Amino acid sequence: MVRPRRQVGCRVTRQVSWLSLMLTYYALFLLHQQSSLERTMSPKVLRAIGHAAMDAQHLLLMDLVQKIVTTLREGRSDEEFITSCIEFKEALATHFSAEETALKDASYSKYKEHAEKHSEIINSISTSIEALKLVTSTSTKFSIVNEIEDCLYNHEIVDDCDYSGIAHNIPESYCWDDTLSVGIEWIDSQHKNLFSMAKVLGEYVRAENWKLAQFVYARIIDHIKKHFDDEELHIGHIGADLLSHRRSHLHALVALNDMWDGDHSDILKKVEEFIYHWLRQHIINDDQADLAGNISQK
Template sequence: MHEFRRLLTLHFDVEEVIVGGAGFAAAPAHRARHRQILTDIDAMIDHFAVDRSPALRHEAVDSMEQVLFEHEIVEDTQYWEFLHDHRGEDMASPLLEWKSVYAIGVDWIDDQHRALMADLAKVIVCAHDADTRDQAGAMLDDFVEHTRGHFAEEEKELLRRGSSVTEHRRHHQSMLDRLTEMAAASKANPGALAAEYLTFWLLDHICGLDRTDFAAS
């Protein structure tokens, strides 16, 4: 059950990055629904530790299976329809390009965001070229390290401005944990990870918490 919870958390994180990066207006509500499902699973795990009745476990698992089915088939349909309707309009292309709308108004941070986009675009290009495909994994590792350094500099800047950095740092650490885990698992096909997930991951970082926190500081 703990392993199922871990995998479901990863699945939810991927969903949240994609819908957030794509600009889905209901992304916060979707994220809150994920948190509620995970909280219910935690309560189930705690209860299993006290009551080991097979009948109870079957009933609880059946109930959770129904909740997840309804979430995936009914609630997730909303954002899949959104992605389909906006493909080629608001969504990023596989080859990332900097756009003025991504600027948050802090020149050096915008420059670093632009550089991260360029790094990610290079991973995608290299991964799809037979002559350079074997270099894509190392380039993805470089992207991870550049991102780690960028996050640290953002946190220092928030502290310099006298802003609270606790939530921003927690968000960064969560993003780094997932990035590191997924990069390690995608060595065989880093191009797919970069084009199908990290594009939205980076846009979620730039257009989400960064825009909110640096506008307020």
């Protein structure tokens, strides 16, 4: 009777050891997932390459990455997660196309190699998205989020910064220049951002990517409302003609709100009219008159 008891004891010991091992593996898996989520949720800072439109596009792409992370963190549906990944891939492809055109126009010596890397990144992300449609486990989602973030971050750091030295040769279709300066650093900076965002919007409209164009359009609305609030507060502080300036801002908001009405074919024309006619003329005729020469700059 003693021997069977020892055998039972051995079986129990083996079962306990196996259970302990499984619990250890599971704990490590949970720690890995938590580490991956914390890694993904930690915002990376992209280095500026010195080209306003490209820098703005990089920031918009990072916003889309964070949108993907949010769907994962909040446990939203598989369909919504996949849709967010596809939206990012489409935005990235549009950005790559614009970047390749700009680099080619600037006679960048490594243009072909850069374009090939773009193609490799898009193919890799496309493959991962297709796999995700078949296997939607949490670990698979973590993997694709990390891949997307690493592709964007590493490419920007290693490859895009390589052409930062010739960024001044890359043509800007919506250019802010020194003639538009009001002499106040933070206001000039906000104006530059508006030009850059409008440049991105114009590229998405030309590509007829209406979903992403509307995404950027919403960002422009938010940015310009904050800019107007900041500018009006400063104008009131220095005692300039706030009423007239605010009236001009209201006209701009009406024009922006009407921009998305009607046929899509008119949107690009409206964007260009807003930038070339209203924004530039407003800075020259109103902002410079009310703000230039004031000493309260920061």
